[in-house]
Amino acid sequence: MKDKKPEFDAAVAALNRGEVIVFPTETLYGLGADALNAAAVERVFHLKGRDAANPISVVVADRAMLCTIVGDVPRLAEQLIAEFWPGPLTLVLPAKKDLSKHLVNARGGVGVRISSAPIAAELLRELGKPITATSANPSGKNPARRIDEAKRYFPGEITVFIDGGELHSNVGSTVAEISGDKVRVIREGEITKAALEQVIGKEKVV
Numbered sequence: 001m002k003d004k005k006p007e008f009d010a011a012v013a014a015l016n017r018g019e020v021i022v023f024p025t026e027t028l029y030g031l032g033a034d035a036l037n038a039a040a041v042e043r044v045f046h047l048k049g050r051d052a053a054n055p056i057s058v059v060v061a062d063r064a065m066l067c068t069i070v071g072d073v074p075r076l077a078e079q080l081i082a083e084f085w086p087g088p089l090t091l092v093l094p095a096k097k098d099l100s101k102h103l104v105n106a107r108g109g110v111g112v113r114i115s116s117a118p119i120a121a122e123l124l125r126e127l128g129k130p131i132t133a134t135s136a137n138p139s140g141k142n143p144a145r146r147i148d149e150a151k152r153y154f155p156g157e158i159t160v161f162i163d164g165g166e167l168h169s170n171v172g173s174t175v176a177e178i179s180g181d182k183v184r185v186i187r188e189g190e191i192t193k194a195a196l197e198q199v200i201g202k203e204k205v206v
Contacts, residue, residue, distance in 0.1 A: 007161070008126075008162060011023065011123060012123065012126045012127055015032065015033065015040075016034070016127070018034060018040040018043075019033070019040070019159070019160070020032065020044055021160040021162065022154070024117055024120065024164025024165070025059065025117045025120050025167075026087065026169075027088050027167065027172045028135045028136070028145060028169055029135065029144040029145065030120075030133040030135060030136055031044045031133075031134050031136050033132045034131065035131055035132050036069075041056065041102050041132060042100070042102065047157060048137075048139055049140075050139055054139075055105050055111065056102050056132050057090045057103075057110075057112065057133050057134060057175070058111070058132050058133055059115040059120055059124060059130065059131055059133040060130045061114070061121060061125050062114065065128075065130060066112060069096055069099060069110055069112065070093045070094060070110065071094045072094045073093060074178045076178050077178050080176070080196065080200065084195075084199075086113075087116045087191070088113070088116070088169070088172070088191055089113055089176065089191050090173045092105065092112075092175065093112060094108060105177075109177055111175055112130070115133070123162075143172065145166055145169070146166050174191040174192075175189065183196060184206050
């Protein structure tokens with residue numbers, strides 16, 4: 001982190017001011033904002049040009065931070081967390097009240113993961129709050145895998161970009177929602193549906 005120190009400090013300061021930054025996750029570059037600051041989340045939503053029915057996911061540092069935004073962790077989720085976190089599995093879990101509407105789906109769930117990316121993890125520890133992690137591109141455009149691509153997408157709109165080199169994910173994180181005694185795969189990403197089935201059983205993954 002030594003060579004990243006100036007831009008890292010600038011990123012933490014920007015997040016504390018309610019601004020949006022670009023930072024590397026374990027899959028793609030993300031649009032980061034303080035997920036507990038509704039106005040900051042709104043900025044991410046508008047920068048992204050996101051459909052109102054498609055909420056923004058977040059990353060957390062640890063289980064304690066998870067409990068600030070999630071009201072309950074079902075047993076199936078616990079099994080998947082034990083196997084795949086930190087890592088590219090975003091789980092949609094029951095959200096606590098008072099989160100931004102742009103983070104919560106129609107069924108009251110928020111998409112969250114513990115990131116395995118060192119820069120993301122350090123940002124979360126320094127900020128002490130969850131950070132949004134939607135990919136750094138306008139909706140409908142290819143996700144940014146290099147910092148120069150993110151800069152071209154948001155010229156003059158974002159001032160802090162943390163360069164983590166070229167990222168190599170083609171599909172982003174897997175998104176799965178816990179629904180009763182089933183896990184519904186919303187998007188198959190870096191972690192395959194088959195990998196989820198190996199952990200909790202094929203009959204429980206839809």
